[in-house]
Amino acid sequence: MKENKVLSSVKDEELIKKRRDQMIKGALTLFKEKGFHRTTTREIAKESGFSIGTLYEYIRTKEDVLYLVCDSIHGEVLKRLEAVVDLKQPSVKNLCNLITSYFHLMDDMQEEILILYQEAKSLSKETRGYVLQKERDMALMLEKAIIACLPHRLPKQDTTLLANNILIEGHMWGFRRWMLQKEFTLEEYIDRQLSFMLRAMGINAEELNWRVDDGTSNVI
Known part of the structure; x- marks a missing residue:
């Protein structure tokens, strides 16, 4: 799929980059407060520090702003994860460090x-497709890490499912926070999720002797 333009x-x-970065920052502030539909382009322009006329020199529609925001969020996640992926010395501990970093990033x-x-x-169907492709890119990056770091190869479907589970479990910390964060600290949540994942990968967490609070994780 070609990049959305x-x-x-x-x-x-x-x-263009400077103004759109301002626009994304302003839109994020407003979307957090009142959501996309209740936010006007005039409010986005004001929050971004320029006029409505200037805003429309850099976008055509309000949906363009939403796309830029979604693309920016995915881009930031991918950039920060790529910074901690190390497949030159693959190991289960490195995979655990990557997953731990991802959960901290989601927090x-x-x-x-x-x-x-x-x-x-x-977003429109076509534009939503560009956004969803970024999710697929992250899942593929995790699949590659799982394949490289495990001492044994999982079936392809299991690897795909596990990579997607990791993504969603990171997201869940945020969108189920009303419940989860009353029951668990972030470290407890990571520890339990990693135990479940390692078990699914056929690895004994106790034998690995790895914990998220032992100072070995490379938190982003």
Whole structure:
């Protein structure tokens, strides 16, 4: 799938990036407070620090803003995960470190992940496809890490399911926080989820002697 292209009447790529970064930051603030549908483009422009006329030099529709926000959230997650993926020295501990880093990242980005779940449905079918492709890219990155780090190969379907489970369990910390965060600290949640995952991978967590609070995890 080709990259979605949000049209701009401005030709300066650096200026486009600067203004859109301002726009994304402003829109995120408003979407967190009142959601996509109740936020106007005029409010986005004001929160971003420029006029409504300037706003429309960099986007065409309000949906463009939502797409840029969703794309930015996925881009940040992917960038920060890629920074901790180390397949040159693959091991189960490295995989645990990656998963732990991902859960910490999801804790940092709880509000942003909620926006993805609540508002991405407002995108057109084609644009939503670009956003969903970013989810597939993250799942594929986790699949590669699982394959590289495990001492034995899981069936392809199991690997795919496990990678998607990891993604959703990270998201769940945010969108089920009303319940989970009354019962668990983040470290307890990570510890239990890792125990479940390792068991599913056929690995004894006690034999691995690895815990999220032992100072070995590379938290983002």
